[in-house]
Amino acid sequence: MDPQLAAAGLPPADARDPHSDPNSPRPDELPGLVLLVDDEPLMLRALRRILQADGHRLALAEDVAAAETTLLDPDLEVVLLDLVMRGVSGLELLDRIKRERPDVEVVVMTGHASVESAVRCMRRGAFDYLAKPFEDAHRVRTTVCKALERHRLVKRNRELEQELRGRGAAPELVGASPRMRALARTIQSLRHNESHVLVQGESGTGKELVARAIHASSARASGPFVPVDCGALPETIIESELFGHERGAFTGAIGASPGLFRMADRGTLFLDEIG
Numbered sequence: 001m002d003p004q005l006a007a008a009g010l011p012p013a014d015a016r017d018p019h020s021d022p023n024s025p026r027p028d029e030l031p032g033l034v035l036l037v038d039d040e041p042l043m044l045r046a047l048r049r050i051l052q053a054d055g056h057r058l059a060l061a062e063d064v065a066a067a068e069t070t071l072l073d074p075d076l077e078v079v080l081l082d083l084v085m086r087g088v089s090g091l092e093l094l095d096r097i098k099r100e101r102p103d104v105e106v107v108v109m110t111g112h113a114s115v116e117s118a119v120r121c122m123r124r125g126a127f128d129y130l131a132k133p134f135e136d137a138h139r140v141r142t143t144v145c146k147a148l149e150r151h152r153l154v155k156r157n158r159e160l161e162q163e164l165r166g167r168g169a170a171p172e173l174v175g176a177s178p179r180m181r182a183l184a185r186t187i188q189s190l191r192h193n194e195s196h197v198l199v200q201g202e203s204g205t206g207k208e209l210v211a212r213a214i215h216a217s218s219a220r221a222s223g224p225f226v227p228v229d230c231g232a233l234p235e236t237i238i239e240s241e242l243f244g245h246e247r248g249a250f251t252g253a254i255g256a257s258p259g260l261f262r263m264a265d266r267g268t269l270f271l272d273e274i275g
Contacts, residue, residue: 029053032148033075037067038082038091038109047080048135051144064088073095076104083110083117091124098125103155105147126129183210191217208272215268223267228260231273
C-alpha cells in the first residue's frame, strides 16, 4: 500500500474496480479542473494520487489564500473542501463559492462528521458530503465524477435553453428565402445589443413579430415585452402613459400609474406606429 494513502486513512486507489458498478460514471471520461482545499498536506497528496489516475487537472490549496487564483478560473468545475481548517470556516468558504461561482459543485470533507453538519452543508448548496477517513478510494473518485457530471449537465441544459429560446423566439417567423434568412441573422446579431432598434416596414408586414423575436433572443428575454400602439394614444395623454403620473395629476387621474417605461423595466418596450 502507498504510505501516503495509508497515513491518510485511505486504501489503495485500485482497491475496488471503478467500473465494477455499471451505474458508476466512468471517471476516465470526465476529466476536469478540480480544486482540493485542505489544511493537511498529507491528505492533499493522498487525494492527488487518487484523482490523478482519472486524468483530472488538480489544484491544491492548504488555505483560502492559496485557493484564490483557482477559484477565479472559469474552467473550475468541482471543489473538494475540508469543513474544519485552521483560521477559516469551511462553511464560510462554501457560502462564498456558491455566492460567487454558483455553477461550481462543492464536495465537503470532514473528520468531524454528524448528521447535523451534513444537513447544514447540503442546505447551503454542497453537492455531497464525505466523512474522513474515507471508506474507500472508489467513493472519492465516484463522487468527484458525479459532481463533474452534474456541473456539465446543468451547464449544457442552460446552453440548450438559450439556444431553444433563440430558435423559438418567434415561431410565426417562418420561411427559407434569402431575405428571411438574412432577417434571422440580423435578429441574432442583435441579441447582445443594448442599443435602441428601429424596425421599419409597411403596416401588416410583421414589425411586432420581429420585435418579439429580438426580445426573446436577448438577455432581457425573462423580462416583460410591452407593446404600445402609439397611434391609438391621444396626444394629450401619451406622455403620462409612457412616463407615468400621480393621482390627481390631471382630470380623470383617479390613481397613480408607473408608466409603460417602468412596466417594461428589464424587458423590452415596443413603440408601434410612431410615424
